[in-house]
Amino acid sequence: MSQQLPLPFGLDPEYTFERFLTGPNSEAMMLLKAAAQGSSPMPLFLHGPSGSGKTHLLQACCMAAGAHGQLAMSLPLKMIRDQGPKAIEGLENFDCLCLDDLDRVTGESEWEEALFLLFNALKDRGAQLVIAARTPPGQLTFVLEDLRSRLASGPIVALKPLSEPESIQALIGHAGALGLDMSEPVAQYLVRRVHRDLGSLLHSLDQLDRASMAAARKLTIPFIRSIIDPDS
Numbered sequence: 707m708s709q710q711l712p713l714p715f716g717l718d719p720e721y722t723f724e725r726f727l728t729g730p731n732s733e734a735m736m737l738l739k740a741a742a743q744g745s746s747p748m749p750l751f752l753h754g755p756s757g758s759g760k761t762h763l764l765q766a767c768c769m770a771a772g773a774h775g776q777l778a779m780s781l782p783l784k785m786i787r788d789q790g791p792k793a794i795e796g797l798e799n800f801d802c803l804c805l806d807d808l809d810r811v812t813g814e815s816e817w818e819e820a821l822f823l824l825f826n827a828l829k830d831r832g833a834q835l836v837i838a839a840r841t842p843p844g845q846l847t848f849v850l851e852d853l854r855s856r857l858a859s860g861p862i863v864a865l866k867p868l869s870e871p872e873s874i875q876a877l878i879g880h881a882g883a884l885g886l887d888m889s890e891p892v893a894q895y896l897v898r899r900v901h902r903d904l905g906s907l908l909h910s911l912d913q914l915d916r917a918s919m920a921a922a923r924k925l926t927i928p929f930i931r932s933i934i935d936p937d938s
Contacts, residue, residue: 717780721765724883725908727876729868731759737861738763741802741834742770742778747860749825749835753842754865757901760838763865764804767836776801776834784810791820798827801834808839808857813847822853829856873897877907881925884915888925895927899934910934 728735740746752760764780771778777800784807786793797803811817828835839846843858868876874893881888896914900906917933918925 717765717769719769720908720912721762722769723766725880726759726762726766727868727873727880727907729872729876730866731863734763734863734865737863738767738836739770741836742767742776743774744771744776744801744834746834746836748829748833749837749857749860751843751857751860751862752836752838752865753840753862755840755867757906758865758867760865761806764806764836764838768802768804771802771834778802778804780804780806782806783808787811787817791817794820794824797824798831798833800828802836803828803833804836804838806838808837809841809846812839813849815849818848818850818853822850822856825853825856870894870897873907877911880908880911881915884911886911886915886918886925892925892927892930896930896934899930 723735723739726735734752737746737750741750752763754760761780761782768778768780779797779800779802781794781797781804783805787810811821825835837857842862842864843854846854848854874890874897877893877896878888878890881893896910897907900910914925914930914933917923918929921929923929
């Protein structure tokens with residue numbers, strides 16, 4: 707494959723392991739931390755619905771890998787699909803490669819052939835490969851069955867949504883890390899007012915952090931209601 711490296715996609719500094727609401731996903735967290743250190747089985751396949759934290763975890767893995775001195779990249783395939791498979795030439799040069807949105811390119815023979823070559827090149831180098839899709843490889847449509855078998859040859863981990871009690875305790879913990887005093891009734895109110903997926907919860911918490919600092923107000927239910935639902 708070509709030695710040309712593509713332009714990197716920026717990482718969101720908020721997408722760290724520390725900011726992930728782990729809940730029932732401790733296995734995924736353990737394997738991803740191992741991948742960031744170059745010691746996870748290869749490949750690691752994550753799957754889950756939109757909002758389950760796939761993108762967050764892939765970017766966190768790349769940032770942690772970089773901190774360990776590895777050349778790492780997280781690439782959303784949905785953003786380069788229209789460029790064709792030449793867009794991934796050179797990715798075998800990375801030590802830790804995270805490919806998001808695999809389901810956006812499966813079923814297309816040219817893409818699959820390029821991914822097959824990429825997988826083999828990474829495997830030969832002993833590099834780490836982390837893949838994310840909405841469904842596991844057995845439920846994706848593949849043209850190349852050899853690609854499916856290779857992508858399914860390592861750990862396959864389903865990301866599970868947080869339960870309401872887990873979301874509440876996680877919010878309280880993350881609020882505390884931001885210096886916010888959040889009571890359990892307040893956290894329960896917030897969880898029931900916004901989507902319980904990771905992105906929505908963290909976005910709401912950041913929004914409340916800024917608002918409470920600006921207004922010098924504590925996090926009470928009336929204050930939260932005025933921020934997230936001002937017309938109620």
